[in-house]
Amino acid sequence: MAEMEYKKETRSVEGSWPMEHWSWKFESIALISKTREAFKEKKLLGLKCPGCGLVYFPPKPYCRCMSEPDEWVEVKQQGTITTYTFTGAWAYEGIKEEEGPAGEPLIIVGVNFDGSDTLTVCTLGEAKPEEVFVGMRVQLKWPENIEGRLDDIAHVVPLRE
Amino acid sequence: MRREVAIISYAQTPYEADANASREMQVLKVAREALQAAGLKQEDRYTVVTANNDYLDGRTISNMRLVEPAGAWMKNESKAEMDGAYAALYGLWRILSGDHDVALIIGESQASVYARWLPGIMMFDPTFDRQRWLLNEASAAALQARAYMNAFGISGEQVAGVAAKNLDNASLNPLAHNKLAGADAAKVLGSRMLYDPLTEMMMAPYCDGACAMVIAAGELAEKAERPVWIRGVGFAHDSYLTERTLKEMNSLRLAAEKAYAMAGISDPSSQVDLAEVHENFAHEELMAYEALGFCGKGEGGAFFDSGVTRRDGKLPVNVSGGATGANVVCATGLARIIEAAMQIRGDAEGRQVAGVKTAVATGQTGPCAQESVVFVLGGE
Amino acid sequence: MAHIDVAVTGVGYSKHVSKRRDVNIAELVWEAVSNCYEDAGLKPKDIDAVVTGNMPAFEGVNMPELWGAGHWGAYHKPLIRITTGGTTGGSVAHAAYYAVASGLYDTVLAIAFEKQSDGNSTMGLNTVALADAAAQFQQGVDPGFLASFGGGAVGIAVYQAASYMKRSGCTTHHLDKVSALCRNNAALNPWSHLKQPGLTPEDVAKTVLMQYPIRFGHVCPATDGACAMILTTHEKALKLQNKPAYILSCASCSDEAALMGISGSGTTNMDPCAQEHCKLAAKWAYELAGIKDPRREIDVAEPYAPFAHQMLMFYERLLLCEEGEAPAILDSGSMNLDGELPVCPSGGVISTNAIGASAMERITEVALQIMGKAGERQVKKEVHKGVAHGWGGAVNLNVVAVLSDTPRRS
Numbered sequence: 001m002a003e004m005e006y007k008k009e010t011r012s013v014e015g016s017w018p019m020e021h022w023s024w025k026f027e028s029i030a031l032i033s034k035t036r037e038a039f040k041e042k043k044l045l046g047l048k049c050p051g052c053g054l055v056y057f058p059p060k061p062y063c064r065c066m067s068e069p070d071e072w073v074e075v076k077q078q079g080t081i082t083t084y085t086f087t088g089a090w091a092y093e094g095i096k097e098e099e100g101p102a103g104e105p106l107i108i109v110g111v112n113f114d115g116s117d118t119l120t121v122c123t124l125g126e127a128k129p130e131e132v133f134v135g136m137r138v139q140l141k142w143p144e145n146i147e148g149r150l151d152d153i154a155h156v157v158p159l160r161e
Numbered sequence: 162m163r164r165e166v167a168i169i170s171y172a173q174t175p176y177e178a179d180a181n182a183s184r185e186m187q188v189l190k191v192a193r194e195a196l197q198a199a200g201l202k203q204e205d206r207y208t209v210v211t212a213n214n215d216y217l218d219g220r221t222i223s224n225m226r227l228v229e230p231a232g233a234w235m236k237n238e239s240k241a242e243m244d245g246a247y248a249a250l251y252g253l254w255r256i257l258s259g260d261h262d263v264a265l266i267i268g269e270s271q272a273s274v275y276a277r278w279l280p281g282i283m284m285f286d287p288t289f290d291r292q293r294w295l296l297n298e299a300s301a302a303a304l305q306a307r308a309y310m311n312a313f314g315i316s317g318e319q320v321a322g323v324a325a326k327n328l329d330n331a332s333l334n335p336l337a338h339n340k341l342a343g344a345d346a347a348k349v350l351g352s353r354m355l356y357d358p359l360t361e362m363m364m365a366p367y368c369d370g371a372c373a374m375v376i377a378a379g380e381l382a383e384k385a386e387r388p389v390w391i392r393g394v395g396f397a398h399d400s401y402l403t404e405r406t407l408k409e410m411n412s413l414r415l416a417a418e419k420a421y422a423m424a425g426i427s428d429p430s431s432q433v434d435l436a437e438v439h440e441n442f443a444h445e446e447l448m449a450y451e452a453l454g455f456c457g458k459g460e461g462g463a464f465f466d467s468g469v470t471r472r473d474g475k476l477p478v479n480v481s482g483g484a485t486g487a488n489v490v491c492a493t494g495l496a497r498i499i500e501a502a503m504q505i506r507g508d509a510e511g512r513q514v515a516g517v518k519t520a521v522a523t524g525q526t527g528p529c530a531q532e533s534v535v536f537v538l539g540g541e
Numbered sequence: 542m543a544h545i546d547v548a549v550t551g552v553g554y555s556k557h558v559s560k561r562r563d564v565n566i567a568e569l570v571w572e573a574v575s576n577c578y579e580d581a582g583l584k585p586k587d588i589d590a591v592v593t594g595n596m597p598a599f600e601g602v603n604m605p606e607l608w609g610a611g612h613w614g615a616y617h618k619p620l621i622r623i624t625t626g627g628t629t630g631g632s633v634a635h636a637a638y639y640a641v642a643s644g645l646y647d648t649v650l651a652i653a654f655e656k657q658s659d660g661n662s663t664m665g666l667n668t669v670a671l672a673d674a675a676a677q678f679q680q681g682v683d684p685g686f687l688a689s690f691g692g693g694a695v696g697i698a699v700y701q702a703a704s705y706m707k708r709s710g711c712t713t714h715h716l717d718k719v720s721a722l723c724r725n726n727a728a729l730n731p732w733s734h735l736k737q738p739g740l741t742p743e744d745v746a747k748t749v750l751m752q753y754p755i756r757f758g759h760v761c762p763a764t765d766g767a768c769a770m771i772l773t774t775h776e777k778a779l780k781l782q783n784k785p786a787y788i789l790s791c792a793s794c795s796d797e798a799a800l801m802g803i804s805g806s807g808t809t810n811m812d813p814c815a816q817e818h819c820k821l822a823a824k825w826a827y828e829l830a831g832i833k834d835p836r837r838e839i840d841v842a843e844p845y846a847p848f849a850h851q852m853l854m855f856y857e858r859l860l861l862c863e864e865g866e867a868p869a870i871l872d873s874g875s876m877n878l879d880g881e882l883p884v885c886p887s888g889g890v891i892s893t894n895a896i897g898a899s900a901m902e903r904i905t906e907v908a909l910q911i912m913g914k915a916g917e918r919q920v921k922k923e924v925h926k927g928v929a930h931g932w933g934g935a936v937n938l939n940v941v942a943v944l945s946d947t948p949r950r951s
């Protein structure tokens with residue numbers, strides 16, 4: 001437990017929670033491992049719920065309808081932006097540069113890939129902050145070396161149809 | 162009570178040291194099973210009350226990730242951060258108010274996830290006791306056991322006998338985690354010393370698991386097969402560990418008085434057929450006999466020696482093995498209610514006691530039963 | 542079966558500031574509780590049961606009432622602890638409502654609090670994200686990259702704000718106006734934390750942009766504070782009060798957790814501003830309260846809005862107008878203290894956020910407006926009915942209570 005500081009005015013100490021001693025369990029790790037393997041074949045695998053038909057990407061072991069999604073389905077690599085944000089004040093409404101760090105703004109978007117019913121958070125490249133909008137169509141951009149990591153699907157670019 | 166409220170279904174996972182499933186999947190399993198047994202679907206109207214604890218889960222807002230597995234998606238849901246019996250109590254209030262008719266109650270935690278002693282240590286006064294690392298749940302229990310044994314001349318054999326009885330009872334419970342057929346006091350006393358006078362086998366070891374129960378009033382209760390009626394409830398908070406007498410379990414006594422008054426019980430030892438008691442350490446069961454009015458103050462040891470609380474006795478206590486058999490923090494008290502209901506319904510299979518009409522179940526939270534809740538249940 | 546009417550017969554607050562170094566948790570809570578006893582004209586012996594809660598991650602203490610409740614008058618009384626994250630205060634008040642409405646307890650003390658300054662700075666974030674983050678690193682996610690996904694310091698609220706602005710036509714100017722309105726109201730509230738009399742939208746627009754579209758001025762402070770209320774039956778309340786406020790109904794509704802972690806991919810992520818469950822909770826609460834047209838019948842609203850866009854978003858989700866109308870209603874002045882349907886007259890969560898207490902403070906503030914005891918922040922119009930809201934979890938928990946100057950009476 002961290003060193004505790006006794007405060008002067010009252011019998012009070014700083015709280016602590018030594019979380020390094022907890023060890024969590026996730027079924028989703030096994031599911032996500034399978035999805036990661038599929039990245040190497042440039043495929044996105046989601047899990048479909050037998051109860052209500054929702055497709056979870058990334059996969060999730062339980063559904064809100066209380067069924068257990070168990071059918072692997074391929075999810076498309078095109079999708080729609082459902083929400084977004086970006087870092088850095090300089091990129092927004094003519095705010096002066098000194099309000100934010102210099103450099104390229106990072107545009108973070110929530111993407112609903114076609115064929116899935118959930119959102120995946122990615123960064124958007126090849127676009128400026130003022131160009132992004134909810135409803136924008138995007139395309140997954142694979143990295144040069146696909147390693148089967150979650151990072152492999154971290155980037156999307158505007159879909160040019 | 163303003164409405165007749167019945168337990169109409171329940172489900173428990175097997176209790177294990179390290180379950181091969183996350184808490185979410187354990188909860189999903191029992192919630193689904195309990196709803197199905199009650200003839201309910203996810204889309205039906207019911208309210209959900211869970212019992213879990215952020216420090217056990219190791220993540221804050223421990224109920225927020227349980228929404229889907231607990232069948233609480235788009236439901237009126239809440240959480241009691243105490244023993245599961247308190248979730249049942251809150252569910253009961255919701256139904257008694259008339260605003261709800263059906264409640265799904267869930268208790269869960271996984272000892273394999275949390276750091277064994279830390280959530281308990283974090284309950285103690287952070288400005289003083291926690292700074293000195295002397296108190297944890299077991300050392301506090303040992304202080305209480307010594308105070309109680311000294312005050313009333315309770316022997317180590319009597320305390321060990323309780324543990325042996327519960328370990329032996331647990332051997333008939335297929336879901337129990339900690340069991341030993343034919344256990345005896347000598348074996349319990351001979352196990353590793355935890356904190357004198359408590360040996361390791363006198364402690365109810367923490368484990369993984371979840372349990373769920375559906376309670377209802379109105380139509381669903383009336384048409385239910387073999388409903389178990391909630392006849393009385395009571396709960397009480399006692400002072401902090403160092404500010405109260407440790408030789409009596411006053412929170413449980415106060416809770417029981419209220420519950421008995423509601424259920425019309427004036428002579429518990431003759432009117433109660435069976436009890437399921439949440440004992441984190443063996444001596445607590447002896448103290449509970451006294452607090453529940455089964456015997457007089459300080460008579461817990463002699464009452465146990467008389468054999469009344471054995472499986473074949475007149476007032477069997479912890480036929481399931483009690484918390485000794487399976488101690489899932491935030492579920493143990495709820496499991497006591499479920500086990501008591503199973504006995505009334507005749508669902509207890511190999512551990513069934515004949516002729517159980519009225520049963521008592523208790524739950525506790527905080528060191529040395531600082532907070533207690535009592536349910537009195539009855540058959541038709 | 543006749544409904545048991547539940548009345549608010551006393552409320553109390555502690556002093557709310559960012560760091561209460563002069564008191565510990567138990568002492569901080571006692572300030573609110575003693576004020577509440579005094580307001581109600583009651584003593585601990587008059588209390589039949591106690592409901593309490595906070596969001597324990599902040600203090601690093603598991604169930605602080607175990608060593609604190611003795612100081613609050615809970616000795617040998619029935620006590621239950623209810624915690625649900627950001628909605629905790631609301632959930633505590635709801636449990637107290639049910640305790641009275643169950644017929645088992647006549648007079649119930651409800652206590653909610655947070656002493657955020659007790660925890661160290663990384664703890665709050667760790668307790669939300671560490672489990673998932675640990676699993677994600679294993680699966681191949683760069684930690685720095687992951688941190689930026691979460692919305693940085695502002696969290697998922699940035700995504701919610703962006704979605705809401707798209708759906709409603711709300712602009713950043715509206716966000717600035719919300720902050721100015723709330724902080725000016727807070728200046729009239731003796732227990733509020735951030736008082737900024739005379740703050741203008743233009744001032745807010747000059748604060749630092751944290752992450753698009755949220756500026757520093759659009760975000761709540763971290764507060765130490767406690768709130769208490771005493772609920773009792775209609776009959777007992779009339780002996781204590783000329784004009785009690787009644788809690789007509791309570792409802793909560795939970796959606797999937799919108800988690801971006803390893804066990805996440807909740808479908809609520811799809812549009813974190815949809816808050817369909819808030820609409821459902823509001824619908825249930827209005828139904829129980831016998832309210833057919835909330836837009837006409839509700840006189841004052843206290844939505845739970847730690848971020849500026851949420852005041853407008855929840856105004857809509859509490860069914861007080863059509864979707865997308867709130868920004869124009871703000872422009873009309875209707876949400877001001879002297880408006881047709883004043884919103885956050887207390888200054889709201891954006892001015893004071895002792896997390897575990899905040900959702901209860903929404904209820905106590907509506908109760909004070911109904912009782913006509915809100916002092917300088919009393920709204921100009923006559924108040925008969927009000928709605929109090931709480932929000933939390935991973936954008937997935939909502940609680941709603943409807944209060945009135947007359948009991949439900951079926």
Ligand SMILES: [Zn+2]
Pocket residue numbers: 049050051052053054063064065066067
């Ligand atoms: Zn499904």
